[in-house]
Amino acid sequence: MKKALIIGSGIAGIAASIRLALKGYHVEVFESNAYPGGKLSEIEIQGYRFDAGPSLFTLPEQVEELFRLAGHKPEDHFEYLKLEVACHYFWEDGKRIQAWADINRFADEVETKLGEPASHIREALKRSAFIYDHLAPLFMHRSLHRLGTWTNPQALKSYLKMGKLGIFSTMNKANERQFSHPKLVQLFNRYATYNGSNPYETPATLNIIPHLEFNIGAFFPKKGMHDITLSLYRLAKSLEVSYHFNSPVEEILVENGKAVGILAKGQEIRGDVVVNNMDMVNAYKTILRKQKQPKFLLDQPxxxxxxxxxxxxxxxxxxxxxxxxxxxxxxxxxxxxxxxxxxxxxxxxxxxxxxxxxxxxxxxxxxxxxxxxxxxxxxxxxxxxxxxxxxxxxxxxxxxxxxxxxxxxxxxxxxxxxxxxxxxxxSSAQGALYGNSSNNKFAAFLRHANFSSDIKNLYFCGGSVHPGGGIPLSLLSAKIMAEMI
Missing domain, CATH: 3.30.70 (Alpha-Beta Plaits)
Structure with a gap:
């Protein structure tokens, strides 16, 4: 049986372990912390429990898909509910807006509270859906670093719509065209923070995000966000994935241009495939320090x-x-x-x-x-x-x-x-939550690929590589990566 070694048990590392186990690999995961989940962990203090990291849950089908692949009913292992109110917004002047999941109700609330025509909300969310329909298959579900992505029919169709997809404008400028009230512009500019960006610089393609929260929905796991980690960790264990905690990896072993294993606790562990779920920048500075460095990517803001x-x-x-x-x-x-x-x-x-x-x-x-x-x-x-x-x-x-x-x-x-x-x-470089910033129109192309172009059998997943940070994109990075193996 072939062996896959995964470095890091963030949510992408756990998802990668499940997908590779289902491909028939014996999978071993090496985690420097004493617990799985990376940022998606929890804190308990004197009767209070907190989800430590990501707090918004969208695209739950990315979690459910992993259970279905393993032949399980997702609802038997992981339960969640759809939020009636996506968010409650407050301003210093006393204005308050509840962003209802029901789009018409949200639109009416905005018209009542701010005087912004309800139709503007509905039109903005239609535009968000349009961006998603054209870009999600291209940027979220495929590698940008393989020729087939750019020559498939979906990509060819999207090329003709580039002007309408927000690539040539900033999020703020697009929102100022969509809305007349500055508070509503601010509300929609906030979505830049979902991947750690600046709405005054990041491309308007990020107006894809409201589609996830409103048209598809925002959700809450009934046992808290940490249950995403725990339920998938239990699934991985049921597939006989081995987890080694308190086991920081010291080096990825490379011989003749091929990843052949890792060094952990002074011991060499050999494998047929090595998957890095550690932050890409810190990985190159530490466990890949002897290898050729992608300096241009490492130096990105x-x-x-x-x-x-x-x-x-x-x-x-x-x-x-x-x-x-x-x-x-x-x-x-x-x-x-x-x-x-x-x-x-x-x-x-x-x-x-x-x-x-x-x-x-x-x-x-x-x-x-x-x-x-x-x-x-x-x-x-x-x-x-x-x-x-x-x-x-x-x-x-x-x-x-x-x-x-x-x-x-x-x-x-x-x-x-x-x-x-x-x-x-x-191990996030500089404590950045989402790896490289998305504050320019080429940001999607300035993320590391899900594979190494220099080292065979070395792959990457997680929020610091393609397609980006946050729970859904991290899960998709594991999917893109596993489909290459």
């Missing part, structure tokens, strides 16, 4: 990072949903601080994720678990202790103003994740 406060709040706020956004009054300046100044704006946009809204046992009775996050620059050696202290103060003041409360006495427990700890815990 990195995506933004995050500063997260996991707060146990000993109170309930009935106006808050699972996903909540408290917007900055100056979005453009906020992004200039993140991407140009490498700092944190004094009025950041605050995202609050509260899983106890749907999963009550994630917090003690009468309490809530706040995953409180702001977008911040990646780690460039800033004085993070100073930045974190200032950000914490401004976040609390913003919450107090908008929710008319006094938050500080309600914070019962606290843990902090910043770009430094994101980098150390997940």
């Amino acid at each position: 990195k995506s933004s990072s995050a500063l997260i406060f996991y707060w146990g709040i000993k109170a309930k706020f009935p106006e808050l949903e699972l996903h909540n956004i408290l917007f900055s009054d100056d979005y453009r300046t906020e992004f200039e601080h993140i991407f140009k100044k490498g700092s944190i704006y004094h009025d950041p946009t605050v995202y609050i994720n509260i899983t106890s809204v749907y999963k009550e046992d994630d917090a003690p009775a009468g309490c809530m678990n706040w995953f409180t996050m702001i977008n911040v620059p990646n780690n460039q050696g800033q004085n993070w202790d100073e930045l974190i202290a200032a950000a914490r103060k401004t976040i609390i003041e913003k919450v107090n103003r908008i929710l008319k409360t006094d938050l500080e006495p309600l914070i019962e427990v606290e843990e902090i994740l910043d770009p430094r700890t994101i980098e150390s815990k997940t």
Whole structure:
């Protein structure tokens, strides 16, 4: 039986282990942490449970497909529900908008609250669906680094629509054409943050994202986001995949231009295929340091990072949903601080994720678990202790103003994740959440392929390579990679 060695058990690494096991490989996974999941893990503190990383769940069929491939009914192993409200948006002037999953209801809400014609929402989401229909088969489900991708009928059809797909405009400019109210432009510009980008620079093709959240839907796993990791990990184990935790890989072994195994804990382990799920940049700097370096890709600007406060709040706020956004009054300046100044704006946009809204046992009775996050620059050696202290103060003041409360006495427990700890815990270069940034029209082509063009039998998956970061794209990277083997 052929052996596949996988480095890293992020969600893409787990998915890769399942797909290769189903192809008949004996699969061994080597993980430096003591747990699977990478960013998609959990934290428990004094009766509060927090999903540590990604908090939005879209395209659940990518998870279900793995169970079906293994001959299982997904619902027997993994359950989720569709959200009635995708997100609740708040502004300093008292304006509030609930982004209802029902598009007509959302459109009517926008017209009532902002005076923006409801038809503008429906038209924008039709355009988002159009982008998805043309680009998803090309950019999300295929390798951009194989000729067949560019010569298939779907690609040829899309070439004729390039002007309508947003490639030649920025997200912000496209949204200013779609909407008249600046608050609605801001709401739709927010989707750039879903892959750590700047809406004033990233191409308008990223307006594909609202289609996932509205036309297809936003969802919540009934046992929390961490259940995506746990359910797929259990599936992998049932397929006799071997997981080695606390086992950092020291080197990918290459002989005569071919990957032949790995070095872990001073021991050589041989394999027929090696799959790297570690951040691509850090992999080349460490376990591939002896090999030819793709300098151009490694030197690309990195995506933004995050500063997260996991707060146990000993109170309930009935106006808050699972996903909540408290917007900055100056979005453009906020992004200039993140991407140009490498700092944190004094009025950041605050995202609050509260899983106890749907999963009550994630917090003690009468309490809530706040995953409180702001977008911040990646780690460039800033004085993070100073930045974190200032950000914490401004976040609390913003919450107090908008929710008319006094938050500080309600914070019962606290843990902090910043770009430094994101980098150390997940091996993400500079603590960037999504690898290379998408702040130019060629960004899709500036991600590493799902295979090595220099080393045979070496493959790549995860959020730092094609097709990109986030749960659905990471799962698709494993699919694209496995189909090559």
